[in-house]
């Protein structure tokens with residue numbers, strides 16, 4: 094028999110590709126051969142951003158298949174993308190596996206698919222290949238999705254997933270409460286998109302039942318209630334490049350690592366790190382208000398201004414600002430975030446509360462200022478502020494804007510709050526212990542690897 098050969102297929106979004114590739118880097122280190130299947134669109138971005146850098150382990154082969162959309166179509170239209178994927182990718186995946194198994198000595202021994210791509214688990218079942226689902230976000234979010242039948246029975250949502258009224262719900266007393274308007278499928282795009290995403294979730298709840306394993310990028314100690322509710326979800330996180338002494342790979346934008354040298358020159362525990370992940374787009378008013386808030390906060394800051402973070406040319410919004418803050422503000426298009434958050438100069442993380450960012454901030458003992466936009470970010474904010482108590486949320490004014498004074502006030506409140514910092518350091522311990530020898534995530538990952546080898 095040849096090497097065990099894993100085929101991994103992430104959902105084509107930055108926050109899914111990164112942790113899946115991190116998991117595959119671990120497997121490659123354990124001697125697995127890995128075929129990593131991106132969509133063609135994603136693959137091009139990943140290869141361009143790598144710019145020839147050698148940070149992917151040997152034995153990982155990046156392969157791509159079409160996502161069903163034309164090259165110029167907008168991948169941020171999630172409803173359209175979801176439907177195109179469903180029509181085209183299952184057939185393409187099957188063809189790819191047949192091709193590999195027909196020509197390669199190392200036939201595919203297991204498929205690890207993003208939980209959002211339940212059809213890939215069904216392809217594996219049909220082709221009699223063992224299979225695992227990977228969930229890159231909070232177990233609490235998966236618990237909410239698994240609770241769709243109960244939410245329907247209790248009349249909390251209707252058949253399209255739309256909340257019947259705005260109310261707070263909580264699956265268990267120690268889990269974050271969430272407003273029904275923030276249920277993940279109810280706060281994405283327009284009503285049509287919401288229905289498509291809801292139906293995808295219902296379908297995935299069925300598909301995931303054919304998975305032999307369901308692993309999750311989280312930690313038991315951070316979400317015990319969610320893991321108790323659904324013991325079939327096994328935490329193996331936080332998946333961080335530093336756990337294997339490597340660098341992150343799989344970025345969609347080229348990283349600007351000069352900000353690490355800039356951080357070296359800042360006083361310890363002084364810098365506000367500001368980043369909104371890969372999706373968030375600002376309108377002009379809010380973008381300028383954030384810039385002015387950082388200016389009047391009067392502290393060093395490192396701000397990730399993705400080239401597409403506004404609908405217009407970002408520079409046009411920042412006239413004069415860059416000069417005024419030149420001595421203490423740094424802006425980059427894309428930062429090596431895990432390294433930034435591990436840098437001793439960073440004092441706090443102004444974040445959109447994507448799950449990866451949340452786990453990365455927690456793993457480094459960094460307190461949060463929460464600025465969620467959509468999808469699961471509200472749930473994660475509730476974990477950060479109410480359950481773990483390692484951050485503060487912003488208030489919006491009557492027109493829905495977070496004003497500059499609010500930003501300045503919350504920065505001051507957070508940085509003078511010793512209790513929050515102490516909690517953040519405690520949770521850093523918890524998250525770090527879990528991925529070390531003897532920790533829960535470490536044990537689960539080892540058991541998973543042993544199973545993959547059989």
Ligand code: UDP
Nearest residue numbers: 108370371372397427428430447448449450
């Ligand atoms: N990230 C990064 N550099 C940046 C901004 C983000 O490396 O400048 C990474 C971040 O470390 C995280 C991922 O991109 O791993 C974003 O995932 P997350 O779940 O936080 O947010 P999403 O992009 O899915 O909204």
